[in-house]
Amino acid sequence: MSFTPPNTQGIRSININNPTSSPPHPSEVLYVDIYTDRITKEKFILWEDVRLVFHNALYIRHKARVIPFMKGDDFNTIKPLRIAIIPGEILDIFVGNPQDNTPQQPPSVLRQIEQQAAWLPRHNPLSTMRPISATYPSTSVLNPRFRPHGNNFPSRQQLDDAAVWARNKELARKYAKEAMTKIADTMDLDVLHTKGDAGPADFWKALECYLKAVHQSHAHAQVQVGDLFFEGQDVSKSSFIAMGWYHKAAFQGDTNAQRKVEALRLSEHQNTASPDTPMSSLPMAQHNSSKTSVAQPSSDHNEPQMSKEIPPLANEAFALADISLPTKHVVSQSAIVAQAALGDNYMSKQDYQAAMECYLNAANQGFVEAQINIGIMYDEGNGVSQDFAKAMEWYRMAADQGDARAQFNISVMYHLGNGVPQDFAKAMEWLRMAADQGHAEAQFNIGVMYHLGNGVPQDFAKAMEWYRMAADQGNAGAHYNIGIMYCEGNDVPQDFAKAMEWLRMPAEQGLANAQFSIGVMYHLGKGVPQDFAKAMEWFRMAADQGDANAQYNIGVMYYLGKGVPQDFAKAMEWLRMAADQGDANAQSNIGVMYDEGKGVPHDFAKAMEWYRMAADQGHAGAQYNIGVMYDEGKGVPYDFAKAMEWYRMAADQGYAGAQYNIGVMYDEGKGVPQDFAKAMEWYRMAADQGYARAQSNIGVMYDEGKGVPQDFAKAMEWYRMAADQGDADAQCSIGTMYYEGKGVPQDFAKAMEWYRMAADQGHTRAQYNISVMYNLGKGVPQDFAKAMEWLRMAADQGDANAQSNIGVMYDEGKGVPHDFAKAMEWYRMAADQGHAGAQYNIGVMYDEGKGVPYDFAKAMEWYRMAADQGYAGAQYNIGVMYDEGKGVPQDFAKAMEWYRMAADQGYARAQSNIGVMYDEGKGVPQDFAKAMEWYRMAADQGDADAQCSIGTMYYEGKGVPQDFAKAIEWYRMTADQGYARAQYNIGVMYYLGKGVPQDFAKAMEWYRMAADQGHAEAQFAIGIMYYNSQGVTKNDSEAMKWFQKAADQGYPNAQEWSKKLSTSAKSPKVKGFLSRVFN
Template sequence: MRKFHFHQNLVAAVAVAAASVGFATAVRADNPVIPLDPPNLDYKAVCKPVTDQIKRVKLDRDWTKSPIGDVNLSAQDVIALAFEYGRGSERVQKSPAVAEELLRAGLKKYPTKRDIFIIPLARALMENGSTVDELREAESYLLDAYGSGNTRAAFVLGQFYGDEGPSEMRDLTKSRFYLEKSALASDPQGMIEYARIITLDPQAPDDQKKSAVTNALLGLVSQVKQGDCSALSQIGFLYLRGNLVSKEVNTALKWLEAFAKTGDPRTAQNLAELYRSNQIDQIDIQKSISYLKQAAEGGMSSAQFSLGKAYATGISVPQDFKLAVKYLTAASEAGLRPADEWLARIYSGEFGGGRDEAKAKPYFDRAMEAPDRSEDVPLRYGEFLAGSDASKDDIEKAVKILQAAAAAGSSDASDEIGKIYLAMGRKDPNYLNEAMQFFSDAAMAGNSDGAAKLAGMFACGQGAPISVELANDWRHKAAIFGSVYSIYVTGLNMMTKAEEAERAKGRVYLQQAAFKGSPDAIGYVVARWETGTNSFERNPEATQRLLHFVSSLQDKEQQRLAQLSIIGNRFDVATKLNDKLVQIAALDPLISTGDRDALMLKAQLLQRAGQATPAALNDIYKKLADLGDPRGMREYGKILLADLSQDSTSGRAWLQKAADAGDFKAKISLVDPGDPNALQSLAKISAAGEACTVDAIVNLARVYSTLPDPQAKNLARYWLSLAESMSDQDADDLYAVGAAFRDGVDGVDNRAKAEDFFLRSYDLGRISVLRDLAEGHLQGMWTDSSPEKAKEELLKLYASGDKDAANKLISEIADERIASIPSEVNELLIFLGPDVSAPGKYLLKIARLNIDGKLGKRDDAAIIRWLTTSAKGGEPNAMYRLYQAYFFGSGITKDTSTAFEWLTKSAEAGNSKAARELAIAYKVGVAGLNPDPEKAVYWDGKYRSMSAGQ
């Protein structure tokens, strides 16, 4: 009773407000509004219960193609199905003709239920009728229903005769008459439509307009009393669309949310869409998802579809494949055909979570049969069928599906076929021509990937002779077509140009590729914006924007690769060893997650920094090999083969595993130079076009150079010249080519060419190459080789913090190949501290050089320090010289006690001269040492034993 009393007060309040407040609508500025929020009621108690699930007729056929005849459905199901075809839905395309045919069949099957069929049939005829007779038939049905007391027929008749009804039957007087009857019968929609007509009538007085609108609104609110809370939704949509009342989206949301509390799934779906649309001031994804879940649980198949997609991709909600499959399966079972495609994509492993061929194929087949399938279905299915470990039947089926799509004009399908043949060409080069043809078809249609693949084929010699010019041409076209990687490569190519205008274009290309998501470009640009190198200006703001872009990437694999690229490029631009070591350390968090690429990059950076110890590399490559990484298998195998203490069987086994996994360098490493068929084996391997990178091509050249066949030497030169033409902006590529020239792959006479490649590699950030440049100067490899230039290169490396370079300087100074002075040596020793390599050997030599006047002005204090360090390093001769210095006071204060300590240590370390002098000293006694016959005999025996051994 209290609820009824509250409702009466609400109606009264609305009436008073409507009388006192002016209206604002698109029709007239003085139309009334309801200035109240939705009534604060217990909707679950007041409203009629809303079914938990939207009941829909199960679609077991396509009714647009199937003969309807005797419909084997209940009367209500016939009407529901006809209604769905009449409106169209996410399951079926709109078809008023099918709706009409279903209703006629239902009327024929259920003549006793004529009253529930005639109004839906009249509506179908109103929309689908093509003749006046059919429209008259609709009119007769409606008049019959109205005459039988069906007040709903009055509303439909008002629409039938109205301005939106059939033009042949238009009669606005009749329309107004029947809508007024509908309004008087308290039909809410009739009241609204009648109010609309009145407000549009320029002859109607304002009081009549206000009364009509007020009555319509009050009629809607009064429905709540009767338990029909759909009025809440209707009022919400009036505010949302600005019908009769001013458009107030926030007010509309309040009314719609009130109705959603009743559990109505359609309203929940509408709210889900509204909260992510531009109709509201602030998009609220969390609320949108909440209402989407309500709609999905309520049986709305379109909501199930949307929610399933969200869970599959991890967009807006945490990725959850079980929930994705749950909702998409429900949508699929409800007849929503696009859900089949998404289920196929999930089971194909597109979003992660593993590949399940047995489940994916049926869904792909169903998606292929859908008449309104997306054009991506054949592409995805073809790509899936041709995936890893595909059977011959699957590949043939994939090509057949894709060829049909290509024939229909899909350049993406041509591109996919090209990729299939390219993969097959790795085993049988005859397929490469087919691949090139399909890539050409795709590229000519503007397909960026097709153009990029053609660039790769010309670069690798797949299906055509290698052509750097054609490769670059197609790469540029691919960039124009939108290939992000090609934009990056084109940008790099432009950066090599002499003209600043071209380099400026290159910088723009690289920045575009970075913000389009190319991991390689991201790392390149970030590192150079941070440091202002390679003709980039420092740009902290842009750097932060790009780093924020990386952190917000939804594709975690893309984000991971970008992080690795940033570390690698920061390493490249760093000029100090400590800065390079910081970047190497930055890989550890990624390595701890099991990232094999990070572990491999660590090995590469350690080598480029000159900090790679054999033990460290062995540890890294063994870990990679155990993880199944082909690169790790190959490098670990090579380490085992180089260790003569190891059985070569194990090393070759790892190389074979790497080769079986497709590693090109492992394949060519297994070629035995002594095998008479080695040349043919290499030719077969290279014919498949797997030598696509500079590094791979250089390795191929190296293997050719080891073969005794004279033709192999020419092939080695050919492949090396090809690598030479391809290397430009990559420090590692330039180093690989330079190292090949240095090692005589192109013959001893051309070893000097290595210097230019090493210098270019250094300019691009590979500081460790200074060691190779210095060694070339010391060995007289370069055109203008000199020890002074060797020293200059090593000093640069030492200045970056490289201890190996400092030790190299010490050893070369000791061996008299590099000139120096004591202060320079002392500076190097202070820098090295305890990390001096072989101090016993080299510091003794340096001390002798200074004593002999070959290392600057004599520095006694330095000589004593060097000898002491050498002696502590275990050098017996340095100990003996210290004995002499302390005994005679040469360069240091005379101290016989310390002198005989060093003499004893020298003798104990195996110096026969020291043993003889100790024997004599103990025999006769000297200042600071008393005679001792026993010790004299002992050391004399040691001396004789040492002399005999020598």
């Protein structure tokens, strides 16, 4: 048979407690197999193999990329983790304390309770915890590796036996020596069951416990047995038997045993060493395969052919090593056992060719352990080309002898479809054969198959039944899965207290999954009082074994400051440990930390790099975050198409945030044609998962009638769904519904109540709206000081609306002293954020010379900034500037163009001015009908100018029949709003008796209303009435006063009449001056 040479990767350990120490001596470098992916041809090593070499390995420091996890049928990760090799380099493995498996307890910490931000804008926030349901293991089914070297987790019976052994340690050791001498002399296993004459009543129990400890791979006990035979203490001296026992302990990583093995190997060549010679000073052992002649295998493996050349002392080794076998063929099998033990020795040194030769010598004579190990070598491709068919052949040889381990391994082959078509039914059949012999792993895996419904209908009751059988033998996985079933309420009442009880045993034995799950239970307060400090303790236990889930959660706890002081640097450290094992959640969250500059410098490029690592493993949150990067142009050019592509990847996995953002893109027409129907479709996908922001946006769609008929009742229904989850947007929107009485009776008190809910979360729009209510006195007493207080809250968060309104408060002196300089300062803050209203207001300041010199050019510049954003007020004012020739040449055509831009947005003042343009024929042919049309558009919005102009159209009969009654009706509409020009015109109608009886007293009354607002024409008219004794007693001094008021405003002829009145003894006659109204 030909063998391929070993192909290995060097690894060495670094203690985690001293990671900066100098690298280990080269003699401490060990090697693990390199595998090749049959499809991608990538070369890699297995984390499981690393853990076999360094049992206390935590994580790997690795420059090369981690090959992504694969996923099983249940969507859980299939281990082992594959790690890409680094040719020519040694990989550093961080390890914990090697002396025992007890995790180092972290120092106790003060618990800190801190409210997490309700929402981190458009980012996937660090999740607080993984659900327990995602962690129950099925690796025994999915992993074909079986090492026949005992169970890592002793059963309760074994623990009880160990207690008896501890009580009778010395006595049992003494009688064990005597028993071994008898065994070596008589080769009769029945001596174990013959009660002796001396010793305490539980001597035989103690002896049985001692021998069980030896047989069950208790390394310390095995070294002791080797010492007894090496030194010949009350037993027949035999270095050969000693070597066998030292090797069994050495294979488990016992450094004392490894040193003794090397010393004895050296003594074979030099005859100078003892078992205590330091192994670092010894050469590597050379393989010698000529010690034993080997017979050809029989066709009947149940009756194997035995070697006839048996080393005399090998009998003793076999007698003790296989004391539990119910066979009397001890003498004939001793050499076979020795060959198999030698094969194990070569396997531990990765000398696969020598190991295969030894295993074949034993296996061809029907030795089950050797047949199984040859099967494993073909299964894994160790020293031979991977060949599942040959692996199956060797497993069958052992299974045909009734070996439960081989039957179990055959079930794995059928489960995975290795060398045979995948067949869960056959996998179950072979598992049953092994389970019926009491094989705990088989019983456990039958439970897993019923749990997952693989090859059998899903049946939690049967799963529990099989888990119980395995658990009764101390199977840690079964204990763990029973705990998970109680956590999830699978065919048993959900009972976290019972779950904790079942999880405790495997956790205390070092099962990382169980330790992790207990940590989750303390974190969530399930079955135990919530206790972040204890959660951290249990997570540390699991993390110290390299559990990526636990490392990730520790990172999260440091990130959030739960159970420990918030520490982004430590969060990053723990997340890196998990990420270096390929944990996609950790990789994604490291991206978030670089994205937000938490614990590391702000770096979008590195954020993208980490997001990509996770996204390449199919991590939906990372795919979503990459979409956000392209959507917002963070570290990459804006690219809505790429954003959509990444959002779709995440959305197709059901990621609600991505579904929501796709809805936003269709809603706003970003990178896709605007499509409210599609937006609604994507919002619904996210909303159906309870995503509050999507529910809120559906409310907006119904509120505004976008893609659906406007329906305030439905809008309120969706807003409530989101608000009940604490969504501040929705709470604010409900406040607006009550404020405006949309779908509910108008109720300012309730509006304030909902605005406060949102504002208490720091929602700037709600804070702004509360300021509006105090400003207007809606539902609360008018209070400009409180309005300013709420505006400052929002403005301090950078809200441009609030900053602009603070400018208005200083501009108008409301709640603060009148201060144009401060007004300008706040307007600039908002304008620098692109706030169109603030830009418009700055234009007004320059236009009117408020706090700055008059500057029509600068006014035009700021108006244009706002107008280019579609701000109608700015478009209107630009129209006025061209209409009046302010800062630009007068241009009625351009004025009309800008008025139309504003009017098309429904801006009433622009519509009214377009009416004036047609009324007066400015830049367009005079057209009273069109003038009336535009006036009506503005008037229907309550524009006082337009209503007054319509009154004048009826008064003068322009484009409509002259109708004084309708004229006074339209004047009254606007006059009742305090519009001075309409009040003056009504005065003219009473003065002239047009449409109403002539009435100078009433005329004087309406003139006074207009004059008190500074209307110069009305002021002059009052002077005339005093001068002519019309409706009042003639009073020249009073007439002079009113003429002067009008003159002070530059009213034509007012100064002339004032002068004439003061110099003429004879009153001038005034006729017909009041015969016109103002348009």
